[in-house]
Amino acid sequence: MSNVARVAGQAANTLVKPLDVDELFSTYLYTGNGSTQTITNGIDLAGEGGLVAIKRRDADGNWGWYDTERGPDSHIKSNGNNAEQTTPDVEVKDFNSNGFDLGTNWNAPVNTNNAKTCSWTFRKAPKFFDVVTYTGESDHSGAYQDVPHNLGAIPGMVIVKRLDSVQNWIVWHRSIDSSGDMLRLNLTDAKTNSGGRFSSNSVSHMTDTTFRVYGELESARTGNTYVAYIFAHNDGDGDFGPDGNADIVKCGSYTGNGAFAGPVIDLEFEPQWLLIKNTSAATRAGQDSNWYIFDTMRGLISNSSSTNIAQPTLFANKSSAESTNMDANPAAYALGVSSTGFQITHDYEGINYNGDTYIYIAIRRPTAVPESATEVFDVAPRTANAPGHKSGFVTDMFFRKNSTNASSDWFISDRLRQGKYSSPNLTAAELSASNFQFDYMNGVTTDTTATSTLYAWMWKRAPNYFDVVAYTGNGTAGRTVSHNLGVAPEMIWYKNRSDTSNWIVYHKDIGTDPTTEVLELDTSDAKRTSTAFFNSTAPSASVLTLGTASHTNYNNNNYIAYLFASLDGISKVGSVTHSGTTNVDCGFSSGARFVLLKRTDATGDWYIWDSTRGIVSGNDPYLLLNTGAAEVTNTDYIDPLSSGFTITSSLTAGDYIFYAIA
Numbered sequence: 001m002s003n004v005a006r007v008a009g010q011a012a013n014t015l016v017k018p019l020d021v022d023e024l025f026s027t028y029l030y031t032g033n034g035s036t037q038t039i040t041n042g043i044d045l046a047g048e049g050g051l052v053a054i055k056r057r058d059a060d061g062n063w064g065w066y067d068t069e070r071g072p073d074s075h076i077k078s079n080g081n082n083a084e085q086t087t088p089d090v091e092v093k094d095f096n097s098n099g100f101d102l103g104t105n106w107n108a109p110v111n112t113n114n115a116k117t118c119s120w121t122f123r124k125a126p127k128f129f130d131v132v133t134y135t136g137e138s139d140h141s142g143a144y145q146d147v148p149h150n151l152g153a154i155p156g157m158v159i160v161k162r163l164d165s166v167q168n169w170i171v172w173h174r175s176i177d178s179s180g181d182m183l184r185l186n187l188t189d190a191k192t193n194s195g196g197r198f199s200s201n202s203v204s205h206m207t208d209t210t211f212r213v214y215g216e217l218e219s220a221r222t223g224n225t226y227v228a229y230i231f232a233h234n235d236g237d238g239d240f241g242p243d244g245n246a247d248i249v250k251c252g253s254y255t256g257n258g259a260f261a262g263p264v265i266d267l268e269f270e271p272q273w274l275l276i277k278n279t280s281a282a283t284r285a286g287q288d289s290n291w292y293i294f295d296t297m298r299g300l301i302s303n304s305s306s307t308n309i310a311q312p313t314l315f316a317n318k319s320s321a322e323s324t325n326m327d328a329n330p331a332a333y334a335l336g337v338s339s340t341g342f343q344i345t346h347d348y349e350g351i352n353y354n355g356d357t358y359i360y361i362a363i364r365r366p367t368a369v370p371e372s373a374t375e376v377f378d379v380a381p382r383t384a385n386a387p388g389h390k391s392g393f394v395t396d397m398f399f400r401k402n403s404t405n406a407s408s409d410w411f412i413s414d415r416l417r418q419g420k421y422s423s424p425n426l427t428a429a430e431l432s433a434s435n436f437q438f439d440y441m442n443g444v445t446t447d448t449t450a451t452s453t454l455y456a457w458m459w460k461r462a463p464n465y466f467d468v469v470a471y472t473g474n475g476t477a478g479r480t481v482s483h484n485l486g487v488a489p490e491m492i493w494y495k496n497r498s499d500t501s502n503w504i505v506y507h508k509d510i511g512t513d514p515t516t517e518v519l520e521l522d523t524s525d526a527k528r529t530s531t532a533f534f535n536s537t538a539p540s541a542s543v544l545t546l547g548t549a550s551h552t553n554y555n556n557n558n559y560i561a562y563l564f565a566s567l568d569g570i571s572k573v574g575s576v577t578h579s580g581t582t583n584v585d586c587g588f589s590s591g592a593r594f595v596l597l598k599r600t601d602a603t604g605d606w607y608i609w610d611s612t613r614g615i616v617s618g619n620d621p622y623l624l625l626n627t628g629a630a631e632v633t634n635t636d637y638i639d640p641l642s643s644g645f646t647i648t649s650s651l652t653a654g655d656y657i658f659y660a661i662a
Contacts, residue, residue, distance in 0.1 A: 003126050003239050018244035020368040024128050025248075026121040027273060027297040028099075029441055032056075034113030036093065038101050043121045045095035050123040051131055051229055052092060052100055053078070055314055056109045057298070057322040058116040064108030066092040068124075069133045070227060072100070075108055076161055078185050078291075079319045084163040118298065118314070118322075120273070122229075126152035127238055128249055130230040133163075136222050138215025145220045146210040149230050153208050156233025156251030157361060159185055160197075160213065163225045167218045172198045172206075173359045174233060175253035176279050183277060183359075186317050188288040191279040231361055241367040242463060242486070248364040253279075254344075258354030262335070262344025265360070270339050270484055272296045272365040275316070280356035284349035291316035292351060296337065296365065297394070298322070298439060302416040302470030303336030303343040304558045311335075337416075339469055339482040365484070369463050373570045373662040376460040377594065379612040380443070382451045387443035388435075389456035395444045397468055397562065399424060400456040403613065403623060406630040411436070413444075415461075416470045417560065422495050424521050425626050430497035430558070457594070457610065463487075465571055467563040469544070475555035478535050480543040488541050489563035490573035491659055493521055494533075498557040501550060504533055507657045509575030510600055514538070519598065519657075522626050524605045539563075564659055572644065572660045575600075579653040586644030588662040591615070595638060595645050596625070601655040607637065615640055 003019050026041035043050065049068035055061070062077045072092040076084050091110050093101040099121075102111040109115060122129045130151045137145045149155070158172045169185035176183070180198050181191040197219040198212070205212035211230065213219040220226070234247030241248070247269060254263040256278075273296075278289035294300040298312045311334060312322045334346040342362070344352045351358060370376045378391040389398065399412035413421040413436040421433050435447040444456060459466050463486035471481045473496075483489070492506040503521035510527050511517035515536045517527045533552050537545035544561065546553040553559075566573045572586035586592060593611040598604060606625035613621045613631070617640060621633040639646040644660055 003128075018242070019125060019240055020242070020366065021240065021248050021272075021364050022366045022368045024123045024125050024240075025273070025363050026119075027295045028119045028121065029297055029439065030117055030119070032102075032105075032109075032111040032113055032115040032117050034104065034111060036101065036103055037111065038096070038099065039119060040099045041119075041121055042098055043123050044097045045100060045121070045123065046097045048124050049131060050121060050129065052095075052119055052121050054092075054108065054110045054117065054119045056112060056115050056117050057312075057314070059109075059321050060319050061109035061112070061115075061321075062107060062319050063316065064091055064110050066100075067131045067227065067229075068095050069131045070163070076163070076227070077108060078169060078316045081166050081168045081186055083165050116322075120295075124150070126150065127232045127234060128240075129232065131227065132230070133225065133227050134220075136215065136220040136224040136226065138213075138220045139222055140215050142214060144205075144212050144214045146205070146212050147220075147228065148210055149228070151208065151230050151232055153232045153237070155206050155211055155230045156249070157231040157359075158206070158211050159229040160219055161185075161227055162218055163227055165217070165224065170197050170218045172211075174206075174251055175357075175359045181279075183279060185291060188282045188290055188317060190281050190289065242369050246364070246367055248367070250362045251360070252362070253357055253359045256344070256352040256354055256356045256358060258347050258352060260345060260347055262346065262352045264343045265341045265362075267341035267362050267364075269341070269364040270337055271342055271362040272300075273363040274300065274335075274342065275361045276351050276358055277360075278350065278353065278356050278358050281353070284353040284356065287349045290318060290350060294335070296415060297441075299418065301336055301418060303338050303345055304470045304472040305336055305417045305420070338471075339484050365461075367463060369486075370460075370465055370567065370570060373593065376462050376465055376570070377661045378458050379594070379610045380456055380458070382445070382447065382449065382454045382456070384448050384450040386446060386448050387440040388445035388447045388449075389458065390443040391458040391460075392442055393460050394441055395438060395458045396461040397466070398444050398456045398458040400454065401623060401628075402451070402454045403621070403631040404453045407628055408630075409628045410625060414438075414468045414560065414562075416468050417497075420497070422497065422560065424493075424503055425624075425628055427500050427502055427522055429499050429501075455613070457608075464565055465567045466565070469561045469563065471559050471561070473546070473553040473555055473557045473559060475548055475553060477548050478537070479546045479553055481546065481561070482543050483539075483561075483563055485563045485565055486541060487565050489539050489544075489565055491564040491657075492539065492544065493562040494552045495560050496551055496554065496557050497560055499550065499554070504549075504551045506534060506539070507575075508573065509657050519600065521606060524603045524626055526602050526604070527600050570662055572658075575655065575657045576647070577655050578647050578651065580649050582647040583641055584644045584647060584658065584660070585641075586660045586662070588643055588660075590662065591640045591642055592645045592660040592662060594661040596659040597638075597647075597656055598658075599652070599654045599656050604652075604654070604656075609638055609645075615645065
């Protein structure tokens with residue numbers, strides 16, 4: 001195992017870049033077909049090894065845990081204490097270099113026809129995750145066994161399951177270590193003294209090469225066989241991501257306060273996956289203390305989103321279907337993510353009982369910088385099969401419009417607040433749209449009436465390219481909001497979601513001081529000057545700075561911000577003074593597929609062109625982002641250019657800002 005990846009075409013022993021989260025962890029959603037299918041999630045299980053956990057979402061069904069140490073034919077379930085069961089080629093058939101193959105069903109419904117299903121893949125890698133199998137060497141008299149592992153770090157959490165007999169799963173976590181306590185993954189029990197499964201001073205017996213277990217039936221009895229799943233805890237020592245210094249997994253704890261304004265957990269990164277368990281009690285107020293699993297693919301959203309957005313959860317200890325009611329408690333929205341961690345946002349006892357201790361594992365959202373524009377941007381009309389708009393990648397934001405309908409507003413939505421939308425041509429507060437869902441690997445929306453003129457422009461969040469930030473205003477001048485773009489954003493769209501308000505646009509090339517000169521996305525107005533939006537401070541590679549204006553930072557109002565940056569060969573944020581015919585060099589090799597253009601020195605609309613509808617040497621259809629007007633098809637304002645695009649002499653001369661994607 002290594003935390004450095006190789007680039008194709010390089011010598012086999014040439015180590016060229018640190019691993020990204022995308023290469024180590026995947027939440028992959030799919031629909032079963034009752035036969036065989038290949039799940040391609042980009043994780044090298046055949047070469048590196050790891051674990052795949054699978055659960056049907058839309059109906060009751062056992063969990064299936066499969067790992068490369070035991071082989072694809074062997075199945076254990078976290079919702080029971082059953083021994084390992086082996087059934088060749090009917091569940092997970094093979095582990096591949098970029099995912100795994102599924103067979104038909106058996107004891108775990110991993111591929112039931114038409115069933116909505118979720119898989120989580122954890123790849124072996126130092127400082128992230130490891131899987132080991134071992135044979136017990138101790139008896140119940142208290143003799144211990146140090147089991148070797150390859151985590152290369154002191155574990156943050158260890159999960160052990162006996163394979164050859166009916167026994168409970170046992171869990172050690174660094175946050176409940178002080179008295180050798182443990183939990184049971186298949187039960188709701190509170191933490192309990194491990195009774196010899198783990199040492200009463202386990203922290204000194206968990207090392208970067210071994211973990212210690214004792215000779216009890218569930219842990220290390222002589223001659224019995226076991227599997228252990230070992231999770232790291234990064235604390236400033238992670239060596240992942242583009243710069244090789246990012247933490248991607250944390251094992252920690254928090255104390256509940258029983259309030260809707262619940263605990264704020266600072267991870268120093270935005271999570272995409274969370275596992276949470278109450279360690280203080282098996283039940284609270286009639287609610288079981290389950291092992292809750294949340295992820296952003298299924299609907300883990302922003303901590304500044306509305307409380308009526310359903311937030312699906314699955315329980316590692318239960319066979320029940322995915323729930324949006326938190327065990328029949330009407331707390332559909334119980335927690336949310338931020339750019340630096342997560343916050344509990346409900347008094348629900350399962351994750352926020354006053355005074356109780358909760359442990360968690362958190363895994364960071366993707367960190368890979370895109371290498372091609374087709375990985376992160378697409379335009380597509382609505383089709384007859386879900387998802388309605390297909391992009392070919394996990395989509396995090398889209399805006400859409402019927403291009404031929406003169407009374408059709410624009411709609412913009414994002415994964416952090418799915419089920420909600422705003423209109424860039426209107427000042428209205430946020431509204432609801434149940435069909436605006438991101439529950440797909442390759443596009444957005446649940447509506448599936450084929451409409452060739454209803455287009456969606458789709459973005460994926462990625463470092464150095466595009467980011468989305470949801471936050472709640474506090475009305476304080478100089479307030480900062482963290483983001484994960486990784487570079488200073490060059491263009492930002494801000495919208496107050498709670499109230500009627502103009503969209504405010506920051507652009508690095510607006511006037512002589514972009515921190516005081518702004519545009520409005522919903523109007524054709526020229527730039528205007530104000531210090532109240534950004535407190536006269538430019539955004540940095542880590543934070544946005546806000547003033548006191550209600551458009552960007554009114555106390556207790558919710559906001560959304562879309563952050564754009566230039567990325568060589570993929571996107572370009574810039575400006576141009578146009579007169580006559582103007583070639584705009586964006587550094588592309590095959591021209592622009594998307595162009596946004598706005599005049600700044602006088603009134604002018606927000607023009608949008610894209611190659612799906614046509615960027616050609618001749619008339620090009622354009623839409624105006626600031627109006628609901630139908631597209632105009634009888635003008636030739638831009639032409640193709642291999643390095644970007646050309647503005648023709650037909651467009652009025654003046655100063656323009658632009659945003660283009662290859």
